[in-house]
Amino acid sequence: MSQRLSTYTLQLLLYGVLATPLVLFAVYAFSERWFFPALVPQEWTASPFARLLSDRRTLQGLGESLSIAAAASLLSLAISFPAARTLGLRAFRGRQAAWLAFFVPTVVPPLAIGMGLNIFFLQIGLAGSMLGVTLAHLVPTLPYTIFTLSSVFARYDENYEHQALALGANPVQIFFRITLRLVFPGLVVAGLFAFLISWSQYLLTLLIGGGRVLTLPMLLFSSVSGGNPASIAALSLLFVTPPVLVIAATARYLGQHGAAVQEQY
Amino acid sequence: MTDVSILDLRKTYPGQAQPVLDHFSLSVHAGELVALLGPSGSGKSTILKLITGIETPDSGDIQFNRKTILNTPPNQRGAVFMFQKAYLFPFLSIAENIGFGLKMQNASKATIQAAVKRMLDLIGLPGIEKRKPAHLSGGEQQRVALARALVTQPRLLLLDEPLSSLDTAVRANLQEAIRRIQRELGITTILVTHDLSEAMSMSDRMALLLDGQVAAFDQPMRLFQHPPSEQAARFVGINTFLRGEVSDGCLRTDLGTLEVCPNRSKPGPGVFAIRPEHIRIESNQRPNALPGIIKDCTYHGEYVEYQVEIPEMSVRARVPMPTEMVPHGAPVHVIFPQEHLFQIKNA
Amino acid sequence: MRKRVLSSPWLRLAPALLVIGILFGTSIVYGAGQSLGVMAAIGQQEASLDAYRNVLTGSGPAGREFWPSLGFSLWISGASTLLSALGALPVALWLNGRRGQSQQKETLALNWNLAFPHLVWAVALLLFLSQSGMLARLAAFFGWVQTPADFPVLVRDRLGFGIILSYVTKEIPFLALIVLAVLRSQPENYAVVAENLGANRWQRLRYITLPQVLPALTAGSLLVFAYVFSAYEVPAVLGVRYPRALPVLALDFFTNPDLSSRAEGMAISFLIAIIVILLAVISIRQNKSIGET
Numbered sequence: 094m095s096q097r098l099s100t101y102t103l104q105l106l107l108y109g110v111l112a113t114p115l116v117l118f119a120v121y122a123f124s125e126r127w128f129f130p131a132l133v134p135q136e137w138t139a140s141p142f143a144r145l146l147s148d149r150r151t152l153q154g155l156g157e158s159l160s161i162a163a164a165a166s167l168l169s170l171a172i173s174f175p176a177a178r179t180l181g182l183r184a185f186r187g188r189q190a191a192w193l194a195f196f197v198p199t200v201v202p203p204l205a206i207g208m209g210l211n212i213f214f215l216q217i218g219l220a221g222s223m224l225g226v227t228l229a230h231l232v233p234t235l236p237y238t239i240f241t242l243s244s245v246f247a248r249y250d251e252n253y254e255h256q257a258l259a260l261g262a263n264p265v266q267i268f269f270r271i272t273l274r275l276v277f278p279g280l281v282v283a284g285l286f287a288f289l290i291s292w293s294q295y296l297l298t299l300l301i302g303g304g305r306v307l308t309l310p311m312l313l314f315s316s317v318s319g320g321n322p323a324s325i326a327a328l329s330l331l332f333v334t335p336p337v338l339v340i341a342a343t344a345r346y347l348g349q350h351g352a353a354v355q356e357q358y
Numbered sequence: 359m360t361d362v363s364i365l366d367l368r369k370t371y372p373g374q375a376q377p378v379l380d381h382f383s384l385s386v387h388a389g390e391l392v393a394l395l396g397p398s399g400s401g402k403s404t405i406l407k408l409i410t411g412i413e414t415p416d417s418g419d420i421q422f423n424r425k426t427i428l429n430t431p432p433n434q435r436g437a438v439f440m441f442q443k444a445y446l447f448p449f450l451s452i453a454e455n456i457g458f459g460l461k462m463q464n465a466s467k468a469t470i471q472a473a474v475k476r477m478l479d480l481i482g483l484p485g486i487e488k489r490k491p492a493h494l495s496g497g498e499q500q501r502v503a504l505a506r507a508l509v510t511q512p513r514l515l516l517l518d519e520p521l522s523s524l525d526t527a528v529r530a531n532l533q534e535a536i537r538r539i540q541r542e543l544g545i546t547t548i549l550v551t552h553d554l555s556e557a558m559s560m561s562d563r564m565a566l567l568l569d570g571q572v573a574a575f576d577q578p579m580r581l582f583q584h585p586p587s588e589q590a591a592r593f594v595g596i597n598t599f600l601r602g603e604v605s606d607g608c609l610r611t612d613l614g615t616l617e618v619c620p621n622r623s624k625p626g627p628g629v630f631a632i633r634p635e636h637i638r639i640e641s642n643q644r645p646n647a648l649p650g651i652i653k654d655c656t657y658h659g660e661y662v663e664y665q666v667e668i669p670e671m672s673v674r675a676r677v678p679m680p681t682e683m684v685p686h687g688a689p690v691h692v693i694f695p696q697e698h699l700f701q702i703k704n705a
Numbered sequence: 706m707r708k709r710v711l712s713s714p715w716l717r718l719a720p721a722l723l724v725i726g727i728l729f730g731t732s733i734v735y736g737a738g739q740s741l742g743v744m745a746a747i748g749q750q751e752a753s754l755d756a757y758r759n760v761l762t763g764s765g766p767a768g769r770e771f772w773p774s775l776g777f778s779l780w781i782s783g784a785s786t787l788l789s790a791l792g793a794l795p796v797a798l799w800l801n802g803r804r805g806q807s808q809q810k811e812t813l814a815l816n817w818n819l820a821f822p823h824l825v826w827a828v829a830l831l832l833f834l835s836q837s838g839m840l841a842r843l844a845a846f847f848g849w850v851q852t853p854a855d856f857p858v859l860v861r862d863r864l865g866f867g868i869i870l871s872y873v874t875k876e877i878p879f880l881a882l883i884v885l886a887v888l889r890s891q892p893e894n895y896a897v898v899a900e901n902l903g904a905n906r907w908q909r910l911r912y913i914t915l916p917q918v919l920p921a922l923t924a925g926s927l928l929v930f931a932y933v934f935s936a937y938e939v940p941a942v943l944g945v946r947y948p949r950a951l952p953v954l955a956l957d958f959f960t961n962p963d964l965s966s967r968a969e970g971m972a973i974s975f976l977i978a979i980i981v982i983l984l985a986v987i988s989i990r991q992n993k994s995i996g997e998t
Contacts, residue, residue, distance in 0.1 A: 103799050110874050111817055114829035117839060121832055129837045129853050130845030176721035185714045194722060198729045200985040202935030204952050205978040206729065208959055208971050209736030232728050239721060256445045259410050259438045260459035261510060263431075274449050293822030296937050296956075310824055310938075317942055322832055329828050336820040344816075 115333070121326030141323040145331065150307060155331065158292060158308040161223060165230040166238075166287035170280060172231075173238040180239065181246025195236045206232050207300030214301055221305040229301040230294055234287040241286055245279030278347060285343050289336055359388035360422050360513040360546050362409070367418035369404055377416070378404045379570045388423075391540055391547040393557035393578075395593070396567030402550040406516045409548070410437045422513055433462075438507035439516035442523050444499035446491035452478075452502055453487035459510035477505035480539060497528035504536060508543065515540065517549040521556065533560055554594060558582060566590050583633065587703045591631045598637065598673050599702075600694070604628040609699070613648050613668060617696045628701050636698035637675035639664055639684060640691050647691040652684050666692050740971035756968035760976070767969040770947075770954055777948040781865045782934040785872035790926045792873060793880030798914065800881065801888040815885075818878040823871070827942040830871045834859040860943050867943040868950070876929045883925040884918045891917060920991055927988035931981040951977055 121127075122141055124134030145151050180191065198206070210229050211220065219225030257271045273280075295310040302311070309332045316325050364384045370377040378401040386392045394402045407413040409420055411432030419426050427435050438459075446455045454461075456477050457470040465473075478484050481501040491499060500520060507515060517536070521529045537560050540547050551557050557564045558578035566574040566581065574581055574590040585591040588599060602611035607620035609630055618630060640647070650673065654665035661676045662683055673692055684690060715722075741752040760767045800815075821829075833839045841856040850856050860867030899913045940950035949957070951973060959970030 100799065103796065107796070107815075113833065114821060114826065117829055117832050120839075130842050130850075132842050132846045172720045172724055175717035179714045179717040183714050187715075191718055191722065194725060197982075198725060200931060200982055201729070201733075201978050202952070202974065202981055204935060204937055204955060205736055205971075205974040206732045208739070208974055209732030209734070210728065212735045212739055213731045228728060231724055232732070235721060235725060250443075250445070252441060252443070252445050253447065255410070255412050256439070256441075257447075257458070257462075258412070258432050259435075260506065261433050261436075261462040262458075263433055263462075266462060271447065274447070289819060289822075293824065295824060310822070313824060313828065314938075314941075317828060317831070325828060326832060329825050332822075333820055333825055336822075340817070340820050 115330075118326045118330045118333075121322050122330050124323055127323075141321075141327040145324060145327045150312060151328070151331070154307045154309045154312045157223060157306060158310075159335070161227050161230060161298075161306075161308060162288050162291040164227045165234050165291040166284045168227070169231060169234040169238040169287045170242075170284055173235060173242055173283070177239050177242030178246050178249075181243035182249060182251065195239050198232050199236045203233060203294070203296045207297045210297075211300045211303075220301060221303045223306055226298050226302045226306045226308075229297045230291040232297070233294070234290050237286045237290060238283040241283035242276070242279055245276050245283075249276065281343055281346060285339060288339060292336060359544060361388040361424075362386040362514060362546060362548070363419075363421040363424065364405070364409075365419040365421065367405070367408065367420070368416045369401070369408060369413065370416055377570060379408075379415075382418070382571060384565055384572060384575070386546055386548060388546055389544045390562045391537070391549060391560060393549045393551060393561035393564040394567055395551060395554065395557040395564050397593075398552060400567040401570045402552075402567055403518055406439055406518050406548065406550055409435075409514070409516060410439060411435055436510070436513040437516055438510070438512040438514070439518055440500070440503050440507055440520040442519045442521075444491070444496075444503040446494075446499055446502055446506070448491055450491075451487065452489050452491065452494070455491065455502060456506045456509055458506060463510065473509050474505075477509050480508075480542075481505045481535065495528075496524050497532055500524065500532060501535065504539065508539070508545065511543075513546070515545050515547040517547065517551075519551055520549075522551070522553065529556075536560065566593055568593070584700050585631070585702065588629065588631070591702060596631050596633055598632050598634065600630045600632075600699070602628065602630075604701075613671070616646050616648075616694055616699065618699045618701070619696060623701050627704065629704055630699045631702050632694055632699050634663070634674045634676040635661075635678070636695060637673065638693040638695070639666065639675055639677060640693060641684070641688070642691065644691055644693050646696055647693040650690055650692050652686055652688045652690055655683055655686060657683065666690060668692060736971055736975065740968055740975050742965075742968050756965070756972040757976075759965075760969050760972050765969075767954075767958060767966070767973070770949070771951075771973065773948040774951045774954045777865065778934055778951040781868050781872070781940070781950065782930050784865075784869045785876065785933050786926050786930040788869070788873045789876035789880050789929055790922055792877040793884055794918070794922070796877060796881040797884035797888060797918070798910075800885055815878040815882050818875065821875070822938075823875060823936065824938040824942065826875050827868075827871045827939045830867060830874075831860055831942060834867060834870070835861075861945055863945055863948070865940070865944065865950075868940050871939050871943055872929075872933050876933075880922065880925050880929065883921055887918050887921045888914075924988045924991040927984050927991065931984040931988075934984075935977050935981050 120134065123137050123139060125136040125138040125140060127134040127136075176191075176195075179185075180188065207229065210232075214220040214225045214229070219228065253271055253275060254267050257267045262270065293310065294308075295314060298306060298308050298311060302308075304311075309328070313325070313328050313332055316328050319325075362385065364382060367379050367382040368377050369379045382401070382405070384392070384394075384405075394405065396402050404413065408415050409427075411427075411430070415428070420428060422435075427437075446452075447458070450458070453471075453474045456474045457465075460470045460473055474487060475484070478486065481504060483498060483501055486494070486498075486502075491502070494502065503520075520536070521532055524532065533556060549557070549560060561578060563576060564578050564581060565572050566585075568589055573593075574586050581590070582594050585594050585596065591597075591599070600609060600611050600616065602609045603626070604610075604618070604623050605625050607618060607623070609616045609618050609623075609628065616630075623630075639652075648668050650666040650668040652664055653667045653672070656663045661678045662680050664675045664677065664684065666673045666675060675692065738752075740756050742755055743752050759765050760771050762768060796815075831838070835841070836853040836856045836858065838860075840859075841850065841853055844850045844856060859870070895913050895917070896909050899909050904912065935952055937950075937952040937956060940953050941956075944950055944953060955970045955973035955977065957970070958966045958973065961967065961970070
């Protein structure tokens with residue numbers, strides 16, 4: 094009996110902690126003139142949202158956030174694919190060293206990386222540009238895609254490719270028809286990680302973008318210091334919606350295809 | 359119809375000092391099924407990888423119909439293979455799996471469809487075109503893998519332990535199916551296996567691979583009954599070797615003298631071997647026998663296996679369907695029938 | 706021979722190594738140069754440890770604030786880590802005890818956490834716990850407080866409770882997933898064996914489960930500590946003017962127009978990086994020892 098009770102308590106706590114932010118944002122974002130100590134807003138309104146979406150900077154922030162995160166994750170995937178395949182499938186001298194080279198950037202704080210890159214990018218003219226920020230985001234995203242994909246390749250069986258080769262497929266056909274299909278779920282997960290890391294990046298964007306590149310975290314930060322709870326909440330909601338959608342879509346995709354994919358291993 | 363010649367092949371894997379294969383030669387006639395039999399690590403699978411082009415040899419040559427194929431890209435060699443695992447592409451249907459090779463040749467839809475249907479009939483699984491590999495049993499998956507391999511009418515079929523993950527009944531069934539289809543299509547086939555009975559039941563000839571070289575190459579029956587060397591003999595289950603001086607149709611050993619067939623023995627120091635099934639056990643004194651004591655007996659149903667201690671030597675004998683068993687510790691006479699003793703190369 | 710060069714593993718690693726090497730390598734070199742006062746901008750070519758001396762011993766603004774900030778950062782990182790580890794353990798054990806569909810659902814719930822960047826999480830906490838926030842309103846509803854000022858200061862407080870709470874709620878799911886992965890990868894259910902040998906619930910927890918998960922939990926906790934210690938967003942949103950967390954201090958100095966402040970900011974961020982890397986090395990060692998057992 095007491096065990097059941099503690100189970101319910103934990104369950105409640107878990108879901109409570111996870112759901113509270115969304116509910117909170119939603120309530121605040123649709124409130125107007127909600128004075129202390131009222132428990133619910135006196136007035137429900139979509140005007141904070143309307144204000145937010147009519148602000149040119151919001152749309153710019155959303156656009157730049159999406160483009161940078163998409164570009165950084167796709168670039169990460171493309172660059173890490175051959176590296177991850179080698180790390181996952183081959184035993185060679187220096188493998189540990191290569192591994193370390195990708196690991197170190199994950200523990201060095203973005204603060205230090207951003208400060209150093211700031212100066213470097215100023216010199217080569219990349220500071221303050223979308224390209225510069227995207228490249229800077231590669232420092233944290235690339236190691237994650239490499240590690241995620243190499244664990245996928247560690248379980249990969251090259252005999253599928255050998256089979257296709259013997260059946261007459263050329264290397265290009267093998268890559269698109271066999272390899273890509275087999276590792277696709279892994280690519281999705283790795284891409285998701287990269288997207289989320291880039292999406293939530295504040296420091297690197299600030300230090301490289303220098304205020305000229307406007308992503309949602311930058312807007313959120315300045316709105317937090319500005320202090321209107323309704324607009325903070327509306328912006329937060331806008332900020333978490335894409336990751337929530339992306340994660341939900343991924344979970345759904347893996348739920349449908351995960352089983353079929355696991356059978357091959 | 360393709361014949362295959364492997365000439366003086368040598369292969370060393372990167373980072374390894376010893377070559378897996380050295381001076382390896384083998385020739386397979388067109389339409390023949392040759393089994394490569396050997397313990398794990400003997401380089402059996404490497405040969406298949408070299409033939410398909412997944413690996414390249416250090417030196418030597420591989421020829422199809424007396425023309426080298428080493429410069430042919432792997433996907434144009436027409437050497438298909440089947441592994442222990444079916445490796446059906448999990449995201450394709452059965453029909454798409456079987457049709458894969460034809461699709462790579464840009465065959466028309468109708469051609470592929472017809473070929474798939476023909477192959478499914480051939481492997482005895484008609485009507486499963488739309489299913490996914492995951493929904494088939496292990497044996498069915500292997501049948502589909504065979505169909506997929508054969509649909510393009512390849513020059514050579516390579517089988518790498520294709521049945522070793524299946525249970526006994528399915529396995530026997532599939533052995534028979536592969537053999538039937540192979541004969542029907544007349545496709546030259548190399549089968550790699552570590553299973554003696556599988557090699558014997560499926561092959562026209564079998565090659566015994568030991569230490570990267572062919573230790574014996576002959577028809578299964580001859581290799582099983584009269585292996586040429588002690589190594590080969592041990593591999594086919596013989597472990598009784600009698601050493602002595604041969605003269606006048608007699609083998610003089612330290613334990614006694616045995617008669618051997620004069621026309622199958624060379625005078626001088628020699629080694630004779632005998633299969634455990636040919637050794638007999640009697641309680642009374644008989645000709646061509648040596649005295650011993652039963653150390654162990656195990657009942658196996660079709661036969662009883664005795665371990666008999668002859669001074670300084672242990673002999674294993676298999677007696678088929680005995681009516682009663684000789685008890686442990688009993689003194690017996692071990693009979694080595696003259697017609698079954700055969701001479702092997704001196705070690 | 707040509708073929709061997711083309712199939713060399715280093716060729717395939719080259720794009721990734723090059724990108725990381727250029728971006729990460731130059732950032733470290735330029736950063737180090739900056740912290741040592743080597744700056745093309747003001748033409749100073751000689752390296753000096755002035756910035757580090759100013760930060761560690763100096764009487765300037767950086768020197769005055771560094772040690773209190775270090776103490777504050779250690780306090781929030783230590784407390785967050787300890788509480789997260791203590792909280793993650795029961796959550797993981799509870800999830801491991803559940804089977805099938807409900808277990809999957811709750812593991813998914815933990816992953817859900819991924820969708821909320823630390824920044825957003827901190828903002829949510831701000832709205833929830835501030836003196837006119839949701840919790841204060843609830844307190845007023847029950848008549849415990851009359852005005853916002855009656856409600857205790859839980860965020861933007863001098864002791865960093867808000868910061869710690871933000872990290873704890875965010876890192877418990879993270880560490881719980883790590884512990885859960887260890888529990889699920891155990892090939893045998895040793896707890897069942899122990900029960901069969903007469904161990905009661907607490908004995909099983911103490912002698913079987915804890916030793917199994919402790920190495921991974923320790924390694925994970927070190928990573929959490931390193932992360933919290935070097936992260937900027939949460940203390941920036943939920944912190945006060947004084948004492949400030951080290952990363953906040955570092956960025957403030959770095960963005961200061963005064964060039965010598967820049968060097969000091971860089972020096973502080975390097976000091977943070979050194980501490981974090983040390984912790985990471987210890988964490989890897991810990992992980993290796995898991996591999997060996």
